[in-house]
Amino acid sequence: MIKITNLEKFYRTEEVETIALNKLTMEVNTGEFVAIMGPSGCGKSTLLNILGMLDDPDEGSYMFNGIEIAHFNERKRADLRKHNIGFVFQSFNLIDELTVFENVELPLIYTGVSSADRVKRVEEVLDKMQIMHRRNHYPQQLSGGQQQRVAIARAVVNKPKLILADEPTGNLDSSNGNDVMELLTDLNEQGTTIIMVTHSEHDARYSHRIIRLLDGQTVMENIMV
Amino acid sequence: MIRNYLKTAWRNIVNNKFYATINVAGLTVGLVVGIFMLLWVQDELSFDKANTNADKIYKVGIVGGTGISKQIFNNIIAPVATFAKSEVPEVKDAVRIMALGDAPFKYKDKVFIEPDFAFVDPSYFTVFDFPLIKGDKRHPFQDNSSVVITASTAKKYFGDEDPIGKVVMMGQDQQAKVTGVIADYPANSSFKYHIMMPTSMYNYQGYVKNKRTYDNKSFVSSMDGDWSQFGFQTYLLLKSDVNMAALEKKLQAIHERNKPEDAPVPYLTQPLLQMHLYKADGTDGGFSTVRTFGIVALMILIIACINYVNLSTARSMLRAKEVSMRKIIGADKFQLFMQFMVETAFLFVISAVFAFVLMFVLLPYFNQFSGKQITFSLTNYNIWLCIVATLLGTLAASSIYPAILLSSFEPLKALKGKVTVGIGNVAFRRILVVTQFAVSIVLIIGTLVIGNQLKFIRNKNLGYDKENIISVSMRQDMKDHFEVVKNELLKNPGVLAITRAGRNIVTDGSSTGDSDWDGKPANSNMWFNQIYADKDLIPFFKMKITEGSNFKGVVADSAHFLINETAVKEMGLKDPVGKRLRVQTITGTIIGVVKDFHFNTIHKKIEPAVFQYNPNYCWNLYIKTTGKDAQKAIASTQGLWKQYNNDVPFTYAFLDETYAKLYTTEQKQGSLFNLFSAIAIVISCLGLFGLATYSAQVKTREIGIRKVLGASVGKIIALLASEFMVLIIIAIVIAMPLAWFAMQGWLQDFAYKINITWGVFIIASVGATLIALATISIQSIKAALANPVKSLKNE
Structure with missing residues (x-):
């Protein structure tokens, strides 16, 4: 599904140039659950953002489903993104003005799904995430665990092929964290490819494979058994 | 989609009541004031446009005088219209109006002084869009003693009775039969005559029944043969594409051919549509005020828009996270742009509703304040156009920039809090x-x-005393018994002095260019403002005589003149006292010079003036009181008025108020x-x-x-x-x-x-x-x- 080759990304200020990704090469197959680990500043988030088409690389190749997208403009990337990728963030990033239902509904609105279909699909996914009873609540009225479940529901409602999770349990206690990881595992078992950035060895154990980064380069790959 | 936008918009307002209130309050006030002012501007610009022929109607004027006394006369001689119609091919029709003002009319026991009385040509009703709603359209006046009135005047005199055929008395003895009724004038009409008689009646009264002479030798046979009386507003209805300069020359030629001694007498024309906001010579007569108000209205609307733009862009940082998430989830730029447009529109609708309620409540006060008669009638297309245009314009001005700004956030940076609304913003x-x-x-x-x-x-300091002075415009009987009236009034302890004059001292009056004096330069065409006076006028108004002496009230004074300092200068005289001066038919001597005073608005420079001793022409009675006894003085004047002019209601004015009204x-x-x-x-x-x-x-x-x-x-x-x-x-x-x-x-x-x-x-x-x-x-x-x-x- 994903194949990146010699990917490079620099951050420049007037005086300093920082290399975030240094000729990084990796591959993720359809149906995989990959964890990316490494110390702060190793380039995990930069990688995730490029994989999620929120950012573009300075050098190198990024093949997504066989298409070279490294030099796509923002509009093309956005179009590809909204049909293929779901995001889960550490800080949930729900929209405060919208209810649980409306938050989950939003991606469907933007992809032009009809109103009747939207209700059906949102209810389906809320049910799956066991958050249906909270459908008319606002994010501030929910616990962290519940908010992350809503965020996951929002990420999957469009049936993306790929879910990118950026420390999805970082703001949760261990019990809620485990629930979230179980959810992601379920999704993966149903066929969704997942790439997750994490600091937690515990969470990483849910994945099939761990890629460890240091200074923008892969230093080690562990295959989980 | 729209529902989602509206939902977000509403919740944003509810969650941020403070900013929403500031925004709505600013916009509402801005809209109310902006729209009111634009309505005022629109009304001012709409004057006389309702006339179908408006763009082909021109008012005729002449330029009189030279130097400082140069002025434009809007009232011209009667025959020009008649000659123009028969001799000038560009002229399709002509209308003359002789407005006399303050004519007493009586019906049964009702007496009214009608300030809006005029003699008009029958073409008045066809050249302008003032068609008869009752009576014979083709013959508004059946004979000399016919009168056409407006609907509200008919109501005033006859109530609900049919006005046609009713006979009213004009003055003491002139009968006038109502033969036509026209609709009331629209508020934005320059013409406001409510009672109109035919010019043929004026001709009968002024030339047939009472003979008229200017030189005490020969009589003028008719108003169409009177080349001396400048009293008619004259409007010409022209064909299309007329060369106005050439037309003016033709009119001048007609005048000079018939009265060579007036030459040169340049004619000028003014489009009907410019009459309301421009003076006859095309200079500003109110247009700059209208323009200023228009600009101020726009400024206020802009300030209100700026408020919105300022607050919403300032707060955009707080919404960066939301915008980013929407983008990451799949919103494209246009969808976000629309969302913010809808939000602004939503806030706008709320403000507009408040603004409408406020405008509706304030409209009577606005009309009173501005002297307009604007109504929010559904049929008034122009008003709604103005309102809708203002709303849309303001909406566009305040929505587009914030929408563009907010929708162009880079999601990644915004999410991290590094919003790029940096220096530029x-x-x-x-x-x-x-x-x-x-x-x-x-x-x-x-x-x-x-x-x-x-x-x-x-x-x-106007150069004269206007405090505690009551002015009364006398009628014939009272004027003829002036000395008796004066002595009666002076018995009143509150009355300090009495005088009389031929004109209201604070406003415009008659003037003449028909004059001659020793050493008059050949090219001078100086005009005098004429002030008829008695011997008390100068001391009464505390005017100063700088040279020579005042009138003494003797018969010889009728050949004596006082002139003001400006006249001395303009005439080019060194030692004016004792010099010969002729004004119209009177030849006499200058006996004194009066220090300059403002007998007009201070918009104008002081013009040359001549004081002539002629009690017979002094229709204005002036009463100086102590102030606190003013009411007693008015009461006794009213008593005397009743004694002489009981048929006409008594009116008076305080001079300082008349001045303030200017x-x-x-x-x-x-x-x-x-x-x-x-x-x-x-x-x-x-x-x-x-x-x-x-x-x-x-x-x-x-x-x-x-x-x-x-x-x-x-x-x-x-x-x-x-x-x-x-x-x-x-x-x-x-x-x-x-x-x-x-x-x-x-x-x-x-x-x-x-x-x-x-x-x-x-x-x-x-x-x-x-x-x-x-x-x-x-x-x-x-x-x-x-x-x-x-x-x-x-x-």
């Missing part, structure tokens, strides 16, 4: 605040200058400007208040850190306030020259005016600064006093 907001305050300061300076000029007008327009402008600048500053302060609040919020952490490091409350207030004070100072610097130029232009219209002093600028600047400082301080003090532990935790 802040600078833009600052420019907006500067604009708002610059406009407000210009308006404040404008208010002060107008106020000062009005004060100058009130306190100006400046009604300026006074209205003054109070409107007061209002506008107050509103502009209030709206600007609302915006500033919102920004200061926001700024204090954003800087909560900075303030917290500074306080932990030991900054005093005073220092922190200074830090927050200084950011805005710099902007106010820039606004002042920009506003001062703008205001100076604008007000210099306004003052141009006065021949006698104040100088714009530094004081005005200082007062306006200090005032604006203090108001702004007070606005900012509320928030700054609150922020500075906050507990730093709390504010740091917040972050």
Whole structure:
């Protein structure tokens, strides 16, 4: 599904140039659950953002489903993104003005799904995430665990092929964290490819494979058994 | 999709009541004031447009006099219209109007003094769109003694009875039969005659029944043969594409051919559509005021828009996360753009609803204040056009920029809090605040200058005494018994003095160019303002004689003249006293020079004037009272009036009030400007208040850190306030020259005016600064006093 080759990304200020990704090469197959680990500043988030088409690389190749997208403009990337990728963030990033239902509904609105279909699909996914009873609540009225479940529901409602999770349990206690990881595992078992950035060895154990980064380069790959 | 937008919009308003209130309040006030002013402007620009032939109707005038006495006469001689119709092919039709004003009409026991009485040609009803709604359209006047009235006049005289065929009495003995009724004039018509008789009646009374002579030798046979009386407003209905300059020459040729001694007498024409806002010579006659008001209306609307733009862009940082998430989830730029457009539109609809309610409530006051008769009738297409255009324009101005800004966030950076609304955006907001305050300061300076000029007008030494003087326009009987009336009134202890004159001393009167004197330059065509007087006029008004002496009240005075200083100068006389002077048919001697005084508005320079001793022409009675006894004096005058003119209602005026009325327009402008600048500053302060609040919020952490490091409350207030004070100072610097130029232009219209002093600028600047400082301080003090532990935790 994903194949990146010699990917490079620099951050420049007037005086300093920082290399975030240094000729990084990796591959993720359809149906995989990959964890990316490494110390702060190793380039995990930069990688995730490029994989999620929120950012573009300075050098190198990024093949997504066989298409070279490294030099796509923002509009093309956005179009590809909204049909293929779901995001889960550490800080949930729900929209405060919208209810649980409306938050989950939003991606469907933007992809032009009809109103009747939207209700059906949102209810389906809320049910799956066991958050249906909270459908008319606002994010501030929910616990962290519940908010992350809503965020996951929002990420999957469009049936993306790929879910990118950026420390999805970082703001949760261990019990809620485990629930979230179980959810992601379920999704993966149903066929969704997942790439997750994490600091937690515990969470990483849910994945099939761990890629460890240091200074923008892969230093080690562990295959989980 | 739209539903989702509206939902978000509504929840945003509910969650941010403070900003929503500031925005709605600013927009509502801006819309109300802006729309009212634009309606006023629109009404002013719509005068006489309702006439189908409006673009082909021209008013005819002549230029009289030279030098300082050069002026344009809007009333011309009667025969020009008749000749023009028969000799000038471009002329399709002509209308003459002889407005006499204040004619007494009587029906049964009802007596009215009709100020809007005129003799008109029958073409009045066809050239203009004033068709008869009752009576014979083709023959509005059946004979000389026919009268056409307006619907409301018919109601006034006859109630619900059919007015056609009713006979009213004009004056003592002239019967007038109603043969036609026209609809009431629209409010934006320059023509307001409510009772009209045919010009043929004027001809009968002025030339047939009573003989008329100008030289005591021969009689003028008819008004069409009278080349001396300049009394007719004359309108020509022309064919298309007429060369106006050539037409004017033809009219001049007609005049000079028939009365060579008037030559040169240049003619000029003025389009009907320009009559309301321009003077006859095409110079400004109100248009600049209309333009100023239009500009001020736009400025106020712009200030209101700026508020919205300022607040919503300032707050955009707080919405960066939401916008980013929407983008990451799949919203494209256009969808976000639309979302913010809908949000603005939503807030706008709320403001517009409030504005409508307010306008509806305030309309009667607005009409009273502005002297308009605007109604929000559904059929009044123009009004709705104006309102809708204003709403859409304002909406576009305030929605597009914030929508573009918000929808163009880069999601990744925004999510991380590194919003790219950096320097550029802040600078833009600052420019907006500067604009708002610059406009407000210009308006404040404008208010002060107008106020000062009005004060100058009130306190100006006019060269005569106008305090506690009652003026009464006498009728024949009373005038003929002036001496008796005078002696009776003087018995009254409250009456200090009595005099009479041929004109109202504070307003325009008759003038003549028919004069000659020893040493008159060949090329001089100087016109005299004529003031008929008795011997008491000069001392009564405390005017000064600088040379020679006053009239003595003897028969010989009828061949004596007093002239004013300007006349001396314009005539080119060295020692005027004793010099020969002829004015019209009277040849005599100049016996004295009167110090210049303002017998007209101070818009005009003092013109040459001649005082002629002729009690017979003195229709104006002046009574000087002690002030507190004024009412007693009025009562006894009324008693005497009844004794002589019982058939006509008694009216009087205080001279200082008549004088004040000359400046009604300026006074209205003054109070409107007061209002506008107050509103502009209030709206600007609302915006500033919102920004200061926001700024204090954003800087909560900075303030917290500074306080932990030991900054005093005073220092922190200074830090927050200084950011805005710099902007106010820039606004002042920009506003001062703008205001100076604008007000210099306004003052141009006065021949006698104040100088714009530094004081005005200082007062306006200090005032604006203090108001702004007070606005900012509320928030700054609150922020500075906050507990730093709390504010740091917040972050």
